[in-house]
Amino acid sequence: MEDKPKLDVPTPKLDELEKGPWPSFVTEIKRAATKSAMARDLVRQVEQSYNDRVGHWKHGGLVGVRGYGSGIIGRYSGKAEQFPEVAQFHTVRVNQPAGWFYTTKALRELCDMWDRHGSGLTNMHGSTGDIIFLGTKTEELEPFFTELTQKGWDLGGSGSATRTPSCCVGPARCEMACYDTLALTQDLTMEFQDTIHRPAWPYKFKFKMSGCPNDCVSGIARADFTIIGMWRDAIRIDQSAIPEYLGFEGFDLRRDVLDKCPTKCIEWDGKKLSINDKECNHCMHCLNVMPKALRIGKDTGATILLGAKAPIVEGALMSSVLVPFMKMEPPFTEVKDLVQRIWDFWEEFGNNRERVGELVTRVGLANFIEAIGLEPNPYMVMHPRENPYVFYDVDEAAE
Amino acid sequence: MATEPVPQRRTDIGPPHYDQFLHPLIKRNYGKWKHHEALKPGVLVHTAESGEAIYTVRAASARLLSTDFIKWVCDMADKYADGYLRFTSRNNIEFLLANKENIDPLIKDLNARGVPVGGTHNSISGVVHTQGWIHCHTSATDASGLAKTIMDELDEYFSSHKLPQRVKIAVACCLNMCGAVHCSDIAILGIHRKPPYVNHANLKNLCEIPTTVAACPTAAIRPVTVDGKASVEVDREKCMYCGNCYTTCPAMPLADADNDGVSIWVGGKVANARTRPMFSKLAIPYLPNNPPRWPEVTEAVKKIVDVYAANAKPWERIGEWIERISWPKFFEITGLPFTRYHIDDFRGANKTYRTTTHMKF
Amino acid sequence: MREELKRLLLERRFDEIEMKALKDKKSLRGMMAVLYDADDLLVHRAATAWGRLALSSPASVRRFMSRLAWQLNDESGNIGRGSPLVIAEVARANMELAKEVVLVSTHFLEDRGLLKRVLWGIGRVGEVHPALVQDIIEDLKMLLADAEADIRGMAAWALGKIGAKGIESSIAPLLDDERSITIYENEIMNSVSIRSIAQKALGITGCGPAPSAA
Numbered sequence: 001m002e003d004k005p006k007l008d009v010p011t012p013k014l015d016e017l018e019k020g021p022w023p024s025f026v027t028e029i030k031r032a033a034t035k036s037a038m039a040r041d042l043v044r045q046v047e048q049s050y051n052d053r054v055g056h057w058k059h060g061g062l063v064g065v066r067g068y069g070s071g072i073i074g075r076y077s078g079k080a081e082q083f084p085e086v087a088q089f090h091t092v093r094v095n096q097p098a099g100w101f102y103t104t105k106a107l108r109e110l111c112d113m114w115d116r117h118g119s120g121l122t123n124m125h126g127s128t129g130d131i132i133f134l135g136t137k138t139e140e141l142e143p144f145f146t147e148l149t150q151k152g153w154d155l156g157g158s159g160s161a162t163r164t165p166s167c168c169v170g171p172a173r174c175e176m177a178c179y180d181t182l183a184l185t186q187d188l189t190m191e192f193q194d195t196i197h198r199p200a201w202p203y204k205f206k207f208k209m210s211g212c213p214n215d216c217v218s219g220i221a222r223a224d225f226t227i228i229g230m231w232r233d234a235i236r237i238d239q240s241a242i243p244e245y246l247g248f249e250g251f252d253l254r255r256d257v258l259d260k261c262p263t264k265c266i267e268w269d270g271k272k273l274s275i276n277d278k279e280c281n282h283c284m285h286c287l288n289v290m291p292k293a294l295r296i297g298k299d300t301g302a303t304i305l306l307g308a309k310a311p312i313v314e315g316a317l318m319s320s321v322l323v324p325f326m327k328m329e330p331p332f333t334e335v336k337d338l339v340q341r342i343w344d345f346w347e348e349f350g351n352n353r354e355r356v357g358e359l360v361t362r363v364g365l366a367n368f369i370e371a372i373g374l375e376p377n378p379y380m381v382m383h384p385r386e387n388p389y390v391f392y393d394v395d396e397a398a399e
Numbered sequence: 400m401a402t403e404p405v406p407q408r409r410t411d412i413g414p415p416h417y418d419q420f421l422h423p424l425i426k427r428n429y430g431k432w433k434h435h436e437a438l439k440p441g442v443l444v445h446t447a448e449s450g451e452a453i454y455t456v457r458a459a460s461a462r463l464l465s466t467d468f469i470k471w472v473c474d475m476a477d478k479y480a481d482g483y484l485r486f487t488s489r490n491n492i493e494f495l496l497a498n499k500e501n502i503d504p505l506i507k508d509l510n511a512r513g514v515p516v517g518g519t520h521n522s523i524s525g526v527v528h529t530q531g532w533i534h535c536h537t538s539a540t541d542a543s544g545l546a547k548t549i550m551d552e553l554d555e556y557f558s559s560h561k562l563p564q565r566v567k568i569a570v571a572c573c574l575n576m577c578g579a580v581h582c583s584d585i586a587i588l589g590i591h592r593k594p595p596y597v598n599h600a601n602l603k604n605l606c607e608i609p610t611t612v613a614a615c616p617t618a619a620i621r622p623v624t625v626d627g628k629a630s631v632e633v634d635r636e637k638c639m640y641c642g643n644c645y646t647t648c649p650a651m652p653l654a655d656a657d658n659d660g661v662s663i664w665v666g667g668k669v670a671n672a673r674t675r676p677m678f679s680k681l682a683i684p685y686l687p688n689n690p691p692r693w694p695e696v697t698e699a700v701k702k703i704v705d706v707y708a709a710n711a712k713p714w715e716r717i718g719e720w721i722e723r724i725s726w727p728k729f730f731e732i733t734g735l736p737f738t739r740y741h742i743d744d745f746r747g748a749n750k751t752y753r754t755t756t757h758m759k760f
Numbered sequence: 761m762r763e764e765l766k767r768l769l770l771e772r773r774f775d776e777i778e779m780k781a782l783k784d785k786k787s788l789r790g791m792m793a794v795l796y797d798a799d800d801l802l803v804h805r806a807a808t809a810w811g812r813l814a815l816s817s818p819a820s821v822r823r824f825m826s827r828l829a830w831q832l833n834d835e836s837g838n839i840g841r842g843s844p845l846v847i848a849e850v851a852r853a854n855m856e857l858a859k860e861v862v863l864v865s866t867h868f869l870e871d872r873g874l875l876k877r878v879l880w881g882i883g884r885v886g887e888v889h890p891a892l893v894q895d896i897i898e899d900l901k902m903l904l905a906d907a908e909a910d911i912r913g914m915a916a917w918a919l920g921k922i923g924a925k926g927i928e929s930s931i932a933p934l935l936d937d938e939r940s941i942t943i944y945e946n947e948i949m950n951s952v953s954i955r956s957i958a959q960k961a962l963g964i965t966g967c968g969p970a971p972s973a974a
Contacts, residue, residue, distance in 0.1 A: 001467050001471045013690060016691040016692060017548065017691050017692075020551030020554075021551060021554040022515070023461040023513065023515075024461060025461040025462070025463040025546075025547060028461055028463050028464055028465045028468055029463070029465070035467075039465075046541075049532035049541065050541070050690040052656055054654050054656045055535060057536035067410050075534060075536075078536070089534070095413060095414035097415055097420050099417055099485060100488075101417050101484075102483075102485060102486075103419070103420050104473035104474075104476050104484070106420065107469055107472075107484075108470060108473055111466035111469050120465055120466045121465060122463075122465075123464070124460065124492075127527070127578040129488075149409040149410065149412055152412065153414065153415060154410075154413050171429055171430035172425055172429060173432060173455070174432060175432035175434055175435060175445070177432075180430065182417050186413075189413050190413045193413055194411065197411060213671035213672070215669050215671065218488070218579040218582065220582075220671075220676050221579040221581065221667075221669050221676065228671075241434075255712070260673050260714060262673055281671075283671050283673055283674075284670070284671060284672045285673045285714070291435055295433070295434070310574075310576035311581060311641075312575060312616065312641065313613075313614065315616075315747075316581040318678075351613065353614070353647070
């Protein structure tokens with residue numbers, strides 16, 4: 001593989017971004033361009049964008065594969081006369097393996113298929129988690145899809161569908177994992193195949209599964225339905241592992257662990273560390289600092305939160321707690337049942353392009369949880385209301 | 400060729416099961432990991448209850464990768480990691496090694512090809528970003544270019560454990576914010592600063608008007624009849640150029656090379672460690688689009704990181720550091736101006752006004 | 761549930777589908793998903809069912825109209841394959857439900873992949889509301905010269921349904937076109953020659969639009 005492939009077209013602005021210590025996306029596009037006319041016109045169009053300081057993609061038509069209503073994003077150049085090879089430059093989303101694990105055999109196979117049907121450019125990965133195959137023509141979509149499924153791959157979600165669920169590395173490598181994030185992700189993905197491929201929702205719906213409150217897939221910021229691992233019994237302490245940390249240069253147990261505990265529930269008497277687990281917030285900090293000495297408990301499961309989204313329209317939201325603790329064991333019946341109840345309500349009452357978090361804001365959390373069959377729980381709110389405008393219902397109170 | 404069977408077309412098969420992609424050592428110890436540590440920046444060791452250990456070498460990635468590059472990565476994984484690898488949720492590459500002896504040779508080979516190794520613990524693990532001018536038509540800036548130029552400037556923080564805590568940086572090329580930009584330590588957001596142009600002649604044929612009206616967060620759009628045709632008009636006093644109307648209605652473009660640019664946000668956090676998750680807050684309302692290197696943006700981000708690195712205590716994320724020292728102090732020591740744009744004016748803004756006399760002089 | 765819905769559609773048991781929709785709200789979700797099916801007949805039948813629902817239970821149909829239009833917006837990431845058919849059938853049955861979205865559907869001419877269905881929708885809407893599609897008659901006349909048989913055949917069909925005048929010279933070449941295309945009419949797929957479509961379109965021209973069929 002050439003370090004810096006040369007192209008026959010001048011790209012002075014983009015060439016600037018081949019300099020410097022960080023891996024260069026320009027080098028990647030040029031690498032693909034030595035083999036693909038599509039990639040070559042892409043680099044020319046992006047250079048034009050760098051000169052014009054605007055993008056040159058236009059609102060265009062819709063493309064897909066037969067039987068599916070999502071998974072492929074149509075893209076058309078707004079300067080097709082100048083850059084004919086990107087007149088059509090569609091994106092294919094392929095559902096990634098849970099945890100983004102690959103063998104080289106599988107990756108090579110995907111690369112070969114893509115080289116035969118597309119530009120040779122990918123994103124590993126898109127924000128939702130899918131493998132992104134960046135740039136192909138309409139006529140290649142069906143053949144590419146047929147080959148993909150022959151090899152055991154399938155498309156991800158787009159549009160007003162269930163989007164591809166994704167998860168953290170979980171119990172595959174992480175000792176903090178409170179449930180099997182990969183197994184749950186695989187199970188839900190298979191269970192929800194129809195709603196992933198055939199958009200029937202008011203808007204998009206995203207699932208993210210993190211194994212612990214560190215939330216390494218940013219579920220609380222990005223997913224409509226967020227599952228964050230949790231334990232409810234005692235943190236396991238290996239006292240013999242603590243001296244090693246005390247010996248680290250710059251480490252200060254009081255400053256770095258005890259004082260940083262949000263509920264001040266950890267004590268150190270010079271010899272023994274003790275945690276008042278009833279006061280523990282499960283924030284993960286002490287475990288993050290001393291993973292050899294501290295481990296999650298054994299009574300594990302997950303907290304379920306709902307409603308995160310980006311600012312458009314009503315403002316950004318983080319997911320909020322619906323269920324403080326739910327056991328997470330196959331076949332995951334309880335969580336699937338909750339999802340269906342939420343979907344039933346949102347599908348019926350959600351406006352076009354209304355995320356579930358905005359629907360909850362519009363109808364009110366108290367009404368929403370009643371509709372989906374959950375009892376009010378103080379863990380659903382940061383604190384009780386401060387304003388006295390209460391819609392008392394005396395008839396209901398009398399019942 | 401005539402005797403080759405026509406491939407059966409399959410649908411709804413979902414992704415391949417992850418089981419087949421797990422390193423045998425990982426499979427043997429699945430769910431039975433005991434602890435981990437960083438051997439050095441970019442190198443993790445996870446030890447299982449069985450005593451076995453798996454080594455992870457984390458390498459930087461441009462995210463936008465050619466198939467040739469991926470195949471080269473596979474060559475490395477074949478040579479050093481028994482053919483097993485993964486990608487992280489922030490787009491880095493992780494080689495999974497059973498053999499400790501392979502760590503340094505792998506790092507040498509990676510570095511020789513210009514691939515830095517790092518991104519673990521208290522580092523900057525790269526810049527999460529999306530498509531920008533490479534593939535998106537609502538983008539107000541380019542994402543890959545910004546990610547590259549910022550990491551070129553800050554790469555010393557990728558391959559080291561120098562910072563007080565991890566710093567997660569993200570670029571969103573427009574307010575759609577594809578990615579967790581609204582909860583990042585540092586976020587760069589592409590913005591427009593002029594209202595859309597409305598194509599009244601064509602609007603009714605291109606746009607569903609109720610959805611377009613509902614798309615506006617500040618109710619700046621209302622239905623109107625122009626030359627006998629149903630259309631919409633934009634109240635310029637209420638428009639804040641978010642571009643959501645353009646997303647729903649192709650007849651309302653608003654990209655403007657001269658006035659588009661980026662804003663910088665700081666202090667967001669997703670993890671629950673120590674303190675609650677936090678939204679990012681506005682630090683710099685506008686910096687121009689100056690491709691290819693966006694020097695104003697790069698300088699501003701570097702300044703923020705340097706000031707944070709010099710002043711924060713161990714384990715403090717940027718947002719936690721600012722909460723401790725106070726936002727006024729943050730503006731003071733970074734030298735960033737505090738303007739009317741920094742004061743919220745959307746729904747719930749009055750909850751952000753300072754209702755305490757806690758002051759520092 | 762999906763299999764049952766498909767069976768009812770293929771067997772033209774529309775009354776039962778309407779009953780189902782009244783009793784079980786989730787069945788409408790199924791009626792959205794089935795629009796992506798690869799079986800053209802099935803999707804057209806679903807559109808017919810939506811048209812009937814627009815009359816019998818407009819309240820339950822209303823919320824889907826914006827969604828169907830949104831699926832025609834390429835920003836959405838959806839592929840609104842069924843939208844032109846459903847919007848047309850709902851517009852015919854109950855224009856009040858479709859008035860905000862019908863023009864978006866009938867004017868969606870840029871996309872080759874959806875064009876045949878869009879043309880079908882133009883014909884269905886134009887037959888009953890010709891005023892709404894007068895401004896695309898010129899576009900339809902240009903499509904009479906399209907390389908694809910499906911497109912020129914459907915363009916001629918749509919012009920006929922609208923009752924467009926002054927199309928004689930544009931449609932004349934199609935009078936020699938022996939190719940056949942399939943068109944969904946009266947709840948079944950009919951194979952029709954382009955020549956007979958052109959003849960019919962000319963025959964109707966000058967007499968005003970045909971009375972609306974159910």
